[in-house]
Amino acid sequence: MWRKRIIGIGIILMVGLACLLARLVQVQLVETKHFTKHNINLTEASVKQRSEEIVLDNGRGGFLDKDGNFLTHQTQSVLILFPFLKSMDWNKSKVAEIIGVSEYQLQDAVKTAKAPIVFGGDDPISLTDLQREAINKMAIPGVFAVEKKDSLKNNLAEQLLGITGQNEELLAKRYPDKKLSFNTLIGLTGMEKSFDEFLLPDGEAKLVYHVDGIGKPLFGINVKYVEPANPFYPVNVKTTINKDLQETAEKLVDEQGIKKGGLVLLDLETNSVAAMVSRPAINKQSPYETEGINNFMLKQQIVGSVFKTVVAAAAIDYKLDDDKRMFNCSQKINGDPDPNYQHGMLNFTNSFAVSCNNTFATIAKELKNIDANILENYAEKLSLTQIVGWEGAIYHTKNFKQLQDEEKGRVFLTEEAKKDNNFVALTGIGQNEVRVTPLAVANMMATIARGGEKQNVRIASEIQYKNRSTLLKFKQEDLSGDTISPYTAARLQKLLREVIVNERGTGSWFQDLPYEVAGKSGTAETDVMIEGKQLHNKWFAGYFPYDKPRYALVTVNLGVFADEGGVNPLFADMVKSVYKYDLKSK
Template identity: 65%
Template sequence: MIRRRIKGLLFLCVAGLLVLMARLIQIQLVQTESFSKHNVNLLEESVQQRTQELVIDNGRGNFFDRNGEMLTHKKVSVLVLFPFLKNMNWDIGAVSTISGISEVKLKDALDQATKPFAVGEPEPVELTSTQMEKINKLEIPGVFAIEKKFERKEIPAEQLLGLTGENVMELKKRYPNKDLSEKTLIGVSGLEESFDEFLLPEGKSKLVYHVDGGGAPLFGINVKYVDPANPFYPVNIRTTIDKSLQQKSEDLVDKHGINKGGLVLLDIESNSVLASVSRPAINQKDPYSGSGITNRMIKQEILGSIFKTVVAAAAIDQNLDVPTRLFNCSQKINGEPELKYNYGMLSFTESFARSCNRTFGELAKELQKKDKDMLVDYAEKLSLTGTVGWQGEVYHTNNFKQLLDEDKGRVFLTEDAKKDPNFSAMSGIGQHEVRATPLAVANMMATIARGGKKEMVRTASKIEYKNGSTMVAFEKKELPGDMISPYSAMKLQKLLREVVVNPNGTGKWFQDLPYEVAGKSGTAETGKYENDKQLHNKWFAGYFPYQNPKYALVAVNLDVLDTEGGVNLLFADMVKMLFENDKGTP
C-alpha cells in the first residue's frame, strides 16, 4: 500500500515537472512573441521591465505638405531629463541658465518623474540650436538636448490624412510575413491606411537606460541611443496639400458655420488637392465616435442643380441648345405653375444662368428619348461617375489607390429608371438618384476649365526615401473613358461664366471678386426633415480666374434648411484669400 502511494506521488511529481517544463518551453522558446490569447510579446515585456526609455521617433513614416513641411507631426528641440538625476548632484544651475527654465521647475518635474521626459510635456519648452549645443557640451549624464517628434494637437486635413492605431489582429492579417511588434501603429483611415505598407517603421529611435527592480540605474548611468540607422526607411509621403492654404481654408469653413460639409480646392494644372476640409471635425477625445472620421469630400451626396452642367453638355452635342428656343420657366418640371421661381420664358443660356428646372427637366427627357444612357454617358465624360482619385501600379500593387474610401457617383440605380421619362426629368435637375462626391464635382470643373481633358486627382505627388530621394513619383494620369470635345468645353465655360455675369444669375454675388469666377450653384432636396421642414444640400462649384484657370473649388453645406446655410460667402472668401495669397507669391 505504501509503495503504491509513493509511486503515485512520484508520478504526480514527474507529471507536474513535465507540465512546468512544457510551460517554460512555451514561454521561453515557443510563444515568446505571442503568449496567451492576448498575444503578449514576452521578449518586449521582459526588456521593458529592465529598461526605461524615451521614444524620440516612433519610426513610422511622415506626411509632408507640398513644400516639405510636416503635417501630422512636428519636430521640436527639447530638454530631456532622466529620473535618476533626482538622486544625483548635477549642475542644475548651468542647465537652468542655458535653457531659461527655472531650477524650481526642473526640480519639480524631476520629483514627479518615473521615466525619462521632455521638460514641459505635453507642451514642451522649445530650445534653440545654440541652447542645444551648450547643454550637450556640459556632458551631464541623464541630461540631453535633442530633437523629438511630437504629434500635432491640431492636424490639418485630418480626415484626408487619416488616423493610426494599434490593432494586433489587423496587423497580422495585413502583414502575415512581416516581423513587426504588436504595438506597431497601422493606418486605419485616409492616406494613413492607403500608404500604410510604405509607412511601417523599421524600429524606434530612443534613449534607453537599464534599471533594477526599484528603478535605479544598472551598469552605471550610461544612457544608450538606439536608432534603426537606415538611411532609406521609413519613407515619407509628399502630399499635394499646401499647409498654409489648408489652415486658412479650415478657418473660413468654421467662420461660416459649416457643421456638415466643407470644401475641396484643386490646382487645375497639376490636378491635385491643395486643401480639403470636412466637417464635422474628428473628436480628438474619442476619434472613432460620431461621424467626424468620415471624409465627406469623397462621399457621394445629392447634387441638385450642379448636375445641370451634365445635361447642358449633352444638349450642346445633340444641338438642343438652339439660341432662339424658349422654355416656359413659369412651370415646374411636372407642368404645374411655378410660384416661387416664376421666370417666364427663357432661352437655354438664360435658363442655365438662372437654373430653371423646367428647361433641364425637358432637355433630360428629350435626351432620354434619343438614348436612355445619354445622361449616364455624359456624367462619365465629366468624371462625375466612377472614382477620380489617383490609382495605378506601384511596385507589386497593380491597383494602388490613394483614396481607398472614395465613393463612386451615379445617375440611376436601375435600368428601368433610365427608361422612365419622369425619372429622367428629375435626374436632369440633379434629384432622384443622382449622386456624386464633392471631389468629383471639383474635378468636373477642372475638366471643363482644361477644355475637356479629364485627369485623375492626386493627393500625394511622391513617396520619398528617408534621405529625401524619390522612391515613387505619382505622375499625372488621364482618367479612362470618353471626354467631351474642346468645342463643348468652350460652350460650357461660357455658360458657367454667364451664371456669374448675368444680373439674374445664381452666381451674381461673385461679380466683384478679384478673380473672375465661372461656376454653378446647386440646392438639392435631401428627403430629410427637421421639425417638418425639408433639409437641403447647398453647393457652389466653379473655377477661377476665368481667362487663365488656376483653381477649381467646391463648397458644400449639407442637411440645412432652405433659408439657412448658404455657401456663397464661403466661396467668395476663399477666392479673396487665394487672390491675396497669390499676390504675395513671387
C-alpha cells in the same frame, strides 16, 4: 509494484522536464522577438523590466506638404528628465540658467514623475542647438537634450490624412505574413489607411537608461539611444497639399459656420488636391462616435442644379441647345406655376444662367426619348460617376488607390427609373437618385476648364525615404473612359461664365472677384425634415481664372435650411485668398 510506480513517476518527471526545457528553448532562443499570437518581443520586455525609457519617435512614417514640410507631426529639441533625479543631488541651477527657467520649476517637474518626462509637458520648451549642446556637455545622469517627434495638436486636413490606432484583429487580417507587435499603430481611415503598408514602423527610436531594483541609475552604464537599423526608414508620403492654402481654407470654412460640408481646391496644372476641408472636425477622444470621422468631400451627396452641367453637355451634342427655342421658366417641372421664381420665357443659355428647372427637366426627358442611357453616359464623361482619385499599379499592388474612402457617384438606381418621365425630370435637375462627391464635381470643373481632358486627381506626388530621396513617384494619369469633345467643353465654359456675368445669374454674386470665375450653383432638397422644414444641400462649383484656368473649387454646405447659406461667401473668400497667395508667390 513500487518499482513500477517509481519508474512511472520518473517518466512523468522526465516528460515534464523535457516540456519545460522545450518551453525555455522557445522563450529564450526561438520566439524571443515574436512570442505568442501577440508577437511580444521578450527581449524588449526583459529590458523594460530593468530600464527606464522614453520614446522619441514611434517609427511610423508621416505626411509632407507639397514643399516637404511635415503635416502630421513636428520634431523639436526638448529636455528629458528621468524620475530618479528627485533622489539625487544634481546641478539644477546650471540647467535652469541654460534654458531660462527657475530652479524650482525643474525640481517640481520631477517631484511626482514615475517615468521619464519631457520638461514642459504638452507645451515643451524648444531648445536651440547651443542650449542642447551645453546641457549634454554637463553629462548629468538622467538629464538629456534630444530631438523628439510628436504629433501636431491641430492637424491640417485631418479627415483626408486620417487617423491611426491599435487594432490587433485588423493588423493580423491586413498583414498575415508580417511579424508585427500587437501594439503596432496602423492606419484606420484616410491616407493613413491607403498608404499604411509604406508607413508601418521599422522600430522605435528611444532613450533607454538602465536602473537597479529600486529605480536608481546603474552608474557606469551610459544612456543608450536605440533606433531602427535601416537608415532609409521610416518613409514619408509627399502630398500635393499647399499648407498655406489649406490653413486658409480651414479658417474660412469655420468662419462661415459650415457645420457639415467643406471645400475642395484643385491645382489644374497637376490636377492635384491643393486643399481639402471636411466638417465636422474629428472628435479626438471618441472619433467613431460622431460624423467627424467621415470625409464628406469623398462621400456621395445630393447635388441639385450642379448636375444641369451634365444635361447641358448632352444637350449640346444632341443639338438641343438652340438659343432660338424658349422655355417657360415661370413654371415648375410639373407645369404648375412656380411660386418662387418668375423668370418668364428664357432661351437655353439664360436658362442655364438662372438655373431654370423646367428647361433642364424638359431637355432631360427629350434626351431619354433618344436614349435612356444618355444622362449616365455624360455623367461618366464628366467623371461624376467613377473613382477620380489616383489609382494604378505599384509594386505588387495592381490597383492601388490613394483615396480608399472615396465613393462612386450615381445617376439612377434602377433601369425602370431611366424610362419614367417623372424620375427623369427630377434627375435632370440633380434630384431623385443623383449622388456625387464634391471631389468628383471639382474634377468635372477641371475637365471642362482643360477643354475636355479628363485626369485622375492626385493627393500624393511621391513616397520618400527618410533622407528625402525618392522611393516612387505618382505620375499624372488620364482618367479611363470617354470624355467630352473640345467643342462641347468650350460651349460649357461659356455657359458657366454666363452664370456669373448675367445680371440674373445665380453666380452674379462673384462678378467683382480679383479672378474671373466660371461656375454653377446648386440647391438640392434632401429627405430630412426638422420641425416641419426641409433640409437642403447648398453648392457652388467652378474654376478660375476664366481665361487661363489654374484652379477648380467646390464649396458645399450639407443639411441646412433653405435660408441658410455660407457657400457663396466661402467660395468668394477662397478665391480672394488664392489670388493673394499667387501675388505673394510671384
